[in-house]
Amino acid sequence: MxxxxxxxxxxxxxxxxxxxxxxxxxxxxxxxxxxxxxxxxxxxxxxxxxxxxxxxxxxxxxxxxxxxxxxxxxxxxxxxxxxxxxxxxxxxxxxxxxxxxxxxxxxxxxxxxxxxxxxxxxxxxxxxxxxxxxxxxxxxxxxxxxxxxxxxxxxxxxxxxxxxxxxxxxxxxxxxxxxxxxxxxxxxxxxxxxxxxxxxxxxxxxxxxxxxxxxxxxxxxxxxxxxxxxxxxxxxxxxxxxxxxxxRWQRSDGLLLRADETLTPDVVLCEFAKIGDFNSKGARSDGVGNMMELLEKGSKLPKNNIEKSLDFNGR
Ligand code: NAI
CATH class of the missing domain: 3.40.50.720 (NAD(P)-binding Rossmann-like Domain)
Structure with missing residues (x-):
């Protein structure tokens, strides 16, 4: 060499x-x-x-x-x-x-x-x-x-x-x-x-x-x-x-919520475990994704809903 x-x-x-x-x-x-x-x-x-x-x-x-x-x-x-x-x-x-x-x-x-x-x-x-x-x-x-x-x-x-x-x-x-x-x-x-x-x-x-x-x-x-x-x-x-x-940095797949009046702190708490889930397939290591694409997808989602009550440990 x-x-x-x-x-x-x-x-x-x-x-x-x-x-x-x-x-x-x-x-x-x-x-x-x-x-x-x-x-x-x-x-x-x-x-x-x-x-x-x-x-x-x-x-x-x-x-x-x-x-x-x-x-x-x-x-x-x-x-x-x-x-x-x-x-x-x-x-x-x-x-x-x-x-x-x-x-x-x-x-x-x-x-x-x-x-x-x-x-x-x-x-x-x-x-x-x-x-x-x-x-x-x-x-x-x-x-x-x-x-x-x-x-x-x-x-x-x-x-x-x-x-x-x-x-x-x-x-x-x-x-x-x-x-x-x-x-x-x-x-x-x-x-x-x-x-x-x-x-x-x-x-x-x-x-x-x-x-x-x-x-x-x-x-x-x-x-x-x-x-x-x-x-x-x-x-x-x-x-x-x-x-x-x-x-390297790694971002979890995350969770896309519909950005309207139903996007409340209670919904975020309810979905907290999914937001931080690194086991899903889409985890990425690059910079900001395509925001326009995300906004468009988000607007087509159903209204956000508090499915169940969770505490911060996702239990
Ligand atoms: P060191 O203390 O042996 O060497 C640092 C040198 O920088 C010294 O000779 C000092 O006189 C000089 N220095 C300090 N302030 C200065 C200034 N304002 N202008 C010009 N020279 C200045 O320390 P070491 O361990 O060799 O550190 C080198 C670099 O590595 C540092 O940035 C340190 O923070 C970083 N580092 C070291 C680690 C280690 O395990 N030794 C761990 C992580 C980072």
């Missing part, structure tokens, strides 16, 4: 001074890419910055292995500056991995606006600003690959992470929209929800789990999604410890 190469490509990895980003940067560089290693060098809670060491160390390791890389110390909140680093040093940008991240774990009751705002700034505004800055270059060259980093916390929720989960699921909507906007320019955008032993997980995971979940076992999916031969877009993947999977 031919080795996937990234020669002549310029890859920006945000938050590449440690953990997952560091592995992505090193793998891209080992396969020929010129890499911008972005990291502002702060704490896991988003405090402190200006520690250039994290990015510098990764750049040194890449250069020592014969690769090409440059460090960038800007916060992703100023993503346009990160893209400028790529343009100034290498004259182009082909791949953007929005990976930088922090945590502010706290339950909703005790959450402050600052806990909320900083998570949104790093995880949502950061990828937005960086991607927006890269977009004109992608569009002009009719080529771009973007990988946005979500989390199982965003996809499924996690205790004490309402801020982080909201931001991480926000990136899914961001990605699904950009995949549509980018398709005709060959700009492909996907989401990755990784799992890896890093400084974000070392306080909660035991050492053997940290070892098994080394970030290097996630990196091959990121590089694959970023390769010119990969045509995937608008998709959500999970990767951890060498296990790779794809996630």
């Amino acid at each position: 031919a080795e996937l190469r990234y020669d002549h490509q310029v890859v920006v990895v945000t938050g590449a001074g440690s953990g997952l980003g560091k592995e992505y940067a090193q793998l891209f560089a080992a396969r020929g890419a010129k890499v911008v290693v972005n990291d502002l060098g702060g704490s896991i809670h988003g405090t402190g910055s200006g520690a250039s060491k994290a990015a510098d160390d990764v750049v040194s390791a890449i250069k020592a292995a014969g690769g090409i890389a440059v460090a960038d110390y800007n916060s992703v909140e100023f993503g346009d500056k990160i893209v400028q680093t790529a343009i100034q040093n290498f004259g182009r940008i082909d791949v953007l991995v929005n990976n930088a991240g922090i945590l502010r774990d706290i339950t909703i009751k005790n959450m402050t606006d600052e806990d909320w705002d900083i998570i949104m700034a790093v995880h949502v505004t950061g990828p937005y600003r960086t991607t927006r800055a890269a977009w004109p270059f992608f569009k002009k060259q009719k080529y771009g690959r973007v990988i946005n980093t979500s989390s199982s916390s965003g996809l499924f929720g996690n205790f004490g992470q309402a801020n982080y989960a909201a931001a991480k699921l926000g990136l899914v909507g961001f990605t699904e929209t950009l995949a549509k906007e980018g398709l005709k320019y060959n700009i492909l955008v996907n989401v990755l929800a990784p799992g890896a032993g890093s400084r974000l997980t070392e306080t909660v995971w035991p050492p053997d789990m940290m070892a098994a979940m080394h970030p290097k076992w996630v990196a091959p999916l990121v590089t694959t999604l970023a390769h010119p031969s990969c045509k995937e877009t608008g998709s959500i993947f999970e990767a951890a410890a060498g296990h790779f999977s794809k996630i």
